[in-house]
Amino acid sequence: MDSLVVGERQILGQLRDAYDQCKAWGLTGDGIRLVIQHTVVAAKAVYAQTRIGDKPVSVASLAIQQLLKSGLPTDARIIMIGAGQTNMLVAKFLHKHHFHHVTVFNRSLDKAQAIADMLGGRALPFNALSSYTEGFDCMIVCTGAAEPIITESLYASWLQGETDPTMVIDLAIPTM
Ligand SMILES: NC(=O)c1ccc[n+]([C@@H]2O[C@H](COP(=O)([O-])OP(=O)(O)OC[C@H]3O[C@@H](n4cnc5c(N)ncnc54)[C@H](OP(=O)(O)O)[C@@H]3O)[C@@H](O)[C@H]2O)c1
CATH class of the missing domain: 1.10.12 (Lyase 2-enoyl-coa Hydratase; Chain  A, domain 2)
Structure with missing residues (x-):
């Protein structure tokens, strides 16, 4: 409810x-x-x-609606952290809307690879997050981790001094 x-x-x-x-x-x-x-x-x-299921919605579909509203170009650099069910659903929407510059980080590399293959993107192991230096325009994060993953210092290191606005979509809150 x-x-x-x-x-x-x-x-x-x-x-x-x-x-x-x-x-x-x-x-x-x-x-x-x-x-x-x-x-x-x-x-x-x-x-x-009832007509509740006529137009199926999900947290993932609402996030993509916001992303589209923001006018993010389809060649924007997107990093996706986590490759569980929710980010897989997000990836299907990204694919539908022709986003293709996507780097997926996950502990289990095979799951990241499955998403990267669908989007024509790249999969990297989770521990490569700390050495990532290529910047991004949009970050989509959804993991089941009990501790914060994106710390302030990690985030600052990723920006590499870039001052252009970036979009952060955190779908893991609230966690179960
Ligand atoms: N906002 C909402 O209403 C909403 C909607 C959906 C989901 N969620 C929440 O989002 C979280 C993920 O959902 P999901 O459906 O994607 O779950 P899922 O299918 O179980 O996937 C979990 C993902 O988190 C990763 N992960 C788990 N523990 C981790 C850790 N300690 N460090 C790094 N990565 C970790 C897993 O990596 P591996 O593949 O390597 O195991 C996997 O990529 C859940 O907490 C869920 O409650 C919230």
Whole structure:
């Protein structure tokens, strides 16, 4: 009910995953099972009986709308940090809108490579972040890290003295 993006389908999937995980850990009983069951039935009824799903929205699609509104050119230098489900979705939108100058950083390089291949961009390991010196026009960050990744000093080192405005899109807040 408190979702930033009302009707975001991903939330129902996250609820189910969280329930399955808690069940596997032996943390749930009949009360929670019934609440989840009824919640899923109610959510499906809302999707089926209203127009909430007519124009699917997600945090990723809203972020891209803002990015497009900003007038960022399609050859802008974009760095993407994290290559999980959310940034994969963002990458699909970037591809649709012909952004192609994208560098993807991730701990698991294969996932970064999958996104880079789709966009014709480049994949780099997560630990290459600290030595990155090529600048950027837009940073899109979304990881499950519990600690801040982009520190003030790291950010300053990336700017390399550039004073042109840069866009930062942080999709990991609030974290689960
Ligand atoms: N604003 C919102 O409403 C919203 C929407 C969607 C997601 N989120 C939040 O964004 C976060 C990521 O979501 P997701 O759907 O992309 O999750 P995901 O599919 O599980 O992917 C997690 C990503 O974070 C990376 N990662 C995890 N721990 C890390 C660490 N300690 N250091 C560096 N990288 C780390 C993973 O790298 P590896 O591939 O190497 O494991 C992967 O790229 C979650 O916390 C989620 O709650 C918020």
